[in-house]
Amino acid sequence: MVAVDRSGLTRTTEALVTAGALGAVVATAHTALNLRLLRRPSDTPPVVAERVSVLVPARDEAARIAPCIASILASEGVRDLEVLVLDDGSTDGTADVVTAAAASDPRLELLDGGSDDPPAGWLGKTWACHRLAARATGSVLLFVDADVVLAPHAVAATVALLRGGRLDLVSPYPRQLADGPLPRLVQPLLQWSWATLLPLRVAETSPRVSLSAANGQLLAIDARAYARCGGHGSIRGEVLDDVALLRAVKRTGGRGVVVDGTDVATCRMYDDGAALVEGYTKSLWSAFGSPAGSAGVVSLLTLLYVVPPAAAVLGPSRRARAAGALGYAAGVTGRVIVARRTGGRPVDALAHPASVAVLCALVGESWRRKRAGTLRWRGRGLT
Structure with a gap:
């Protein structure tokens, strides 16, 4: 019979939980600092005199595109606005919705993207954005x-x-609208992740491509910088095209950063849990560079945000439970301050350990589907 050194296991558990809790405390302190430094678009911007091309790729968006187009056409403070929408092989009447809007506003033009699949090596969205940029004149x-x-x-x-920030690319992160159990668990992690893990002001000036965060939901880029970095042609096969475009800008000497877009835009990415799973699994495999990178991030998130709260309840000693409670409180605090800044629900922060656990499971499922060759998005396969 093998004797179990329970005191040794307890000390090891205490050390692990304490490390995770202290890591969560440091991460939340970094979140608070980041949010103080986070850029925010002005509520009263000056009038824009230059030509601005607003480019909207659309595939089967008939149920959602009308409010988007109406809000763009209602833009204030832009003297010369061009709005191009590319219908990317929609089968639900998306083109009809856009055509109706274009009939009353000459600034809006609908481009027919055809029904064929993208050329070899291209993904649907990058191909659509490439064609939109090629027609844009702003x-x-x-x-x-x-x-x-x-x-x-x-x-x-x-x-x-x-322009005022002397940037080549800027991505105001819209306020994320989420309803239902799974969206409310997972969606708030979008802003929380870069607010917690990315040193924003360092990322803004650093040429390191690893220090990049962007959101293609709303992304502005100088036309010359776009051409200089090769545009979407240089990232044609990238699932996370927004981050890839910022990295391309950095590789060619440009600067760009994610900013707080809470007050300038809203987005409801997913209507239910099933749609969220499909959306996340299509791209999470590429978020951390490799299986090893994904495993490392999952392990770190688990150590900081799952192990401490578990120990707060199940820890083998008072010290382990106390450290676990501290770690849980730190994680929740980080989520609360991000929610208050970005228009989220602070109460959802109480489920932060479950949120992180679900995200880690989605990373694993994304890799499983990638290896099985079953990834799909908008009716198209992803290789």
């Missing part, structure tokens, strides 16, 4: 997803931040 290209609704000052404020 000095600023503003990419907007069809499920985004802009505030009246959003376009002018985004361009003002791009």
Whole structure:
């Protein structure tokens, strides 16, 4: 019979929980600092005199695109606005919705993307964005997803931040609307992740491509910088095209950053849990570079945000339970301050350990589907 050194196991558990709890405390302190430094578009931007091209790729968005287009056309403070929508092989009447809007506003033009699949090596969205940019005539290209609704000052404020900040790319992160158990668990992690893990002001000036965060839901780029980095042609096969585009800009000497877009745009990415699973699994495999990178991130998140709360309840000693409670409180605090800044629900932060656990499970499922060759999005396979 093998004797079990329970005191040794207890000390090991205490050390592990304490490390996780202290890591969560440091991460939340970094979150608070980041949010103090986070850029925010002005509520009263100056009038934009240059030509701005707003580019909307759309595939089967008939149920959601009308509010998006209406909000773009209602933009204030932009003297010369061009709005191009590319219908990417929709079968649900998306083109009809856009055509009806274009009939009353000459600034809006619908482009027929055809029904064929993208050329070899291209993904559907990158191909659509490439074709939109090729037709655009503005000095600023503003990419907007069809499920985004802009505030009246959003376009002018985004361009003002791009120019005033001497940036080549700026991505105001919209307020994320989420209803239902799974969206409420997972969606708040979007803003929390970069607010917690990315040193924003360092990322803004650093040429390191690893220090990059962006959101293609609302993304502005200088037209010359876009051409210089090769545009979407240089990232044609990238699932996370927004982050990839920022990295391409950095590789060619440009600067860009994610900013707080809470007051300029809203987005409801997913209507239910099933849609969320499909959306996340299509891209999470590529978020951390490799299986090893994904495993490392999952392990770190688990150590910081799952192990401490578990120990707070099940820890083998008072010290382990106390450290676990501290770690849980730190994780919840980080989520609460992000929610208050970005228009989320602070009460959802109480489920932060479950949120992180679900995200880690989605990372694993994404890799499983990638290896099985079953990844799909918008009816198209992803290789």
